[in-house]
Each structure stands twice: as structure tokens, then as C-alpha cells.
Amino acid sequence: MKAIVCVKQVPDTSGKVAVKENGQLDRASMPAITNPDDLNALEAALTLKDHTGCEVVVVSMGPPPAEGMLRELLARGADRAVLISGREFGGSDTFATSQIIAAGIDEIGVEKDDIVFCGRQAIDGDTAQVGPQIAEKLHLPQVSYVTDIKYQDDGSLIVTRALEDGFMTVKVETPCLLTCIKELNEPRYMSVPGIFECYGKPYEVFDYNRLKDNPLIEDDTIGLKGSPTNVWKSFTPPQKGAGTMLEGTDVAAQMAQILADKHLI
Numbered sequence: 001m002k003a004i005v006c007v008k009q010v011p012d013t014s015g016k017v018a019v020k021e022n023g024q025l026d027r028a029s030m031p032a033i034t035n036p037d038d039l040n041a042l043e044a045a046l047t048l049k050d051h052t053g054c055e056v057v058v059v060s061m062g063p064p065p066a067e068g069m070l071r072e073l074l075a076r077g078a079d080r081a082v083l084i085s086g087r088e089f090g091g092s093d094t095f096a097t098s099q100i101i102a103a104g105i106d107e108i109g110v111e112k113d114d115i116v117f118c119g120r121q122a123i124d125g126d127t128a129q130v131g132p133q134i135a136e137k138l139h140l141p142q143v144s145y146v147t148d149i150k151y152q153d154d155g156s157l158i159v160t161r162a163l164e165d166g167f168m169t170v171k172v173e174t175p176c177l178l179t180c181i182k183e184l185n186e187p188r189y190m191s192v193p194g195i196f197e198c199y200g201k202p203y204e205v206f207d208y209n210r211l212k213d214n215p216l217i218e219d220d221t222i223g224l225k226g227s228p229t230n231v232w233k234s235f236t237p238p239q240k241g242a243g244t245m246l247e248g249t250d251v252a253a254q255m256a257q258i259l260a261d262k263h264l265i
Contacts, residue, residue, distance in 0.1 A: 001054040001113040003045035004105055006131065007038040007073060009066045010124040034069050037119025039187035041180040044149060045117050046077045046188065051151070055079045057108060061089060061101050067203070074198035075190040081201070082108065086208035091224025094125070098133030099226075103216040104206050105138060113155055116177040120145060128179070135177035137216060143170050144179040 012031040045056045058073045060066050061084040070081040084104045092100060105116060116138075118131030128144070135142035147167065148160035159170045162181060211217050220226050246254045259265045 001052060002108075002111065002115075003048050003054050003056045004108060004110070004114065004116045005038070005042050005045045005056065005058045005073075005078070006101060006105075006116065006118045006134065007042065007058055007060045007069070008035045008119075008122050009033070009060065009062050009069045010035045010122050032065070032069070034072065035119055035122045035124075037121060037123075037180060037182065039119075040182055040184050041117035041119045041178075042073060042076065042078065043185045043187040044146075044178070044180050045115075047185065048115070048151070049077065049079075057082065059084065059101065059104055059108070061085070061092075061097060061104070064205075070203065071198045072190060074201045074203075075194040076188060077191075077194060079201060081203045082206055083204070084206045084211070088208040088219075088223050091227060091230075092222060093227035093229045094127050094129040094133060095228055096222045096226045098130045098137060099216055099218075099221050100211070101130070102134045102137040103211045103214040105134065106214060106216060107206060107211060110138060110140070110175050112175060114175045115157075116140065116175070118177065118179045120179050120181045131177060131179040138177070140175055140177045141172050142177040142179070143172055146178045146180050147183045149178070149184070 009032050012033045042056075042058065048054055049056050056078045057080045058070055058078045059082045060070060064083070064085055066083055066085070070083060074081055082104060084100060089096075089100050110116070116134065118134065120131075121128035122130070132142055132144060134140075143159045143161055145162045146159055147162050150158040152158060155174055157172050157174065157176065157178075159172055159178065161168050161170060162183070218226070224230075244258070248254070256265065
């Protein structure tokens with residue numbers, strides 16, 4: 001049994017967002033972090049490992065420096081890391097990215113009891129498309145926006161997913177793909193033994209030559225030329241004004257007075 005976790009190294013957008021003259025993110029000038037939702041996906045896989053002893057494989061697509069992020073995830077408890085990296089993959093949108101990552105996962109192999117975990121979405125794109133697209137290309141059942149997972153004796157899962165107006169409970173057979181949100185769990189930190197051990201754990205790079213013969217890889221569906229969409233412009237949204245907290249038993253009266261002072265009522 002394997003838990004395969006898709007992760008992405010993203011620019012830290014909590015501070016100032018650097019943008020190039022062409023309107024694209026200047027990733028090289030911003031600190032890189034592990035995408036937050038992907039840490040919840042990793043924690044879900046590590047929790048499964050705690051209960052079953054399964055192998056946890058982390059997979060990322062990106063440039064060679066992403067190795068540092070993957071080593072950190074190995075230090076958190078993952079057993080094996082795979083970096084999908086090649087110039088041929090550069091400029092991929094979500095469609096092309098999911099094609100490439102699906103090929104990488106196919107190369108690793110998905111068996112009967114395996115689960116693929118993804119974060120809900122990446123903070124640099126906010127599309128929430130790559131996880132579901134990977135599932136479609138691997139012909140796996142999928143459940144998105146997962147807030148709870150219960151493992152059944154027959155190998156199936158009872159999964160709770162968040163909706164805009166409530167929750168949905170779904171039974172899903174394995175192998176399957178789940179996209180996780182922050183409400184699912186609290187990610188663990190690296191451990192001291194884990195830091196010592198992370199450089200002794202298996203680490204592989206899947207380049208274009210490794211994946212080009214995979215049936216999911218076609219030159220006209222990967223990279224910039226295989227991407228049907230592109231980013232027109234990136235920018236830092238304007239700062240919102242500070243809010244006002246109302247306290248006490250007469251909050252409604254306070255609110256009415258504020259609105260009256262602003263001539264809104």
C-alpha cells in the first residue's frame with residue numbers, strides 16, 4: 001500500500017509580491033515555501049502511515065532547487081521523494097502540469113489499495129484544478145475538499161467533503177485521489193531524527209527522457225506550447241482597510257449608529 005502525495009513549491013505570497021514587466025510572478029526574487037494545503041495532504045498520508053505502515057511517496061514538479069523542499073518533507077516522515085523536472089515541462093499550465101504529474105505517478109505505479117493525496121489548491125494559482133485533472137487522467141475516483149477520512153476494513157474510505165452550504169459524506173473505493181483542505185488536520189513538524197535521516201532516503205528525478213515514452217506524455221500537450229491557457233497579469237491586490245470589532249450587549253445599536261454616522265441609513 002502506498003500513499004502518493006503531490007506537492008508544489010510556491011513563492012511566499014504573504015509579503016510583497018514581485019511581478020515582472022510582462023505581468024508574470026518574479027518567482028526568483030521571492031522566498032519559496034511548500035504550498036500550505038499540500039502540507040495537510042502530507043499529514044493525511046503520514047497519519048495513514050502511522051496506522052498501516054504504508055509507504056509515503058512525495059511527488060513534485062519543478063526546477064532542481066525544489067529538492068530542498070522535498071528533503072524537508074522526507075524529514076517530516078515521508079519515505080521517498082520524486083522530483084519531476086525538465087526544461088521541456090517549463091511554462092505548463094494546469095492542463096499540461098496535470099498531464100506530466102499523472103505520467104510521473106503512473107511511472108511510480110498505482111495499485112489496488114493506493115491513495116493519491118493532493119492539496120486543495122496552490123496559493124500561486126488558486127485554480128484547484130490540478131488534483132482533479134490528475135484523477136481524470138489516471139482514471140481514478142476522486143473526492144475534493146476533504147475535511148475527514150475514515151478507513152474501512154474492506155479497503156474503502158468514508159470521506160467528508162466541504163460544500164459551500166454544508167458537508168457531504170461519500171464512500172469511495174481505492175485506488176482514489178483526495179484533495180485536502182486545512183480543516184482536515186494539523187501538519188506535523190520535522191523531527192530531529194527525521195532531519196538526520198532525510199538525506200539517506202530514496203530521492204529520484206524524473207526528467208523528460210524518463211517520461212517521454214509514457215502514454216500520457218505527448219509533446220503537444222506539455223510545456224508552454226501544450227498549454228491552452230496562460231497568465232495574462234499578476235498583481236498585488238489593494239490592501240483592505242482595518243476592520244472595527246464591536247463588543248458588548250448592544251452590538252446592533254452600535255452598528256446602527258456607525259451606519260447612521262456614515263449616512264448609509
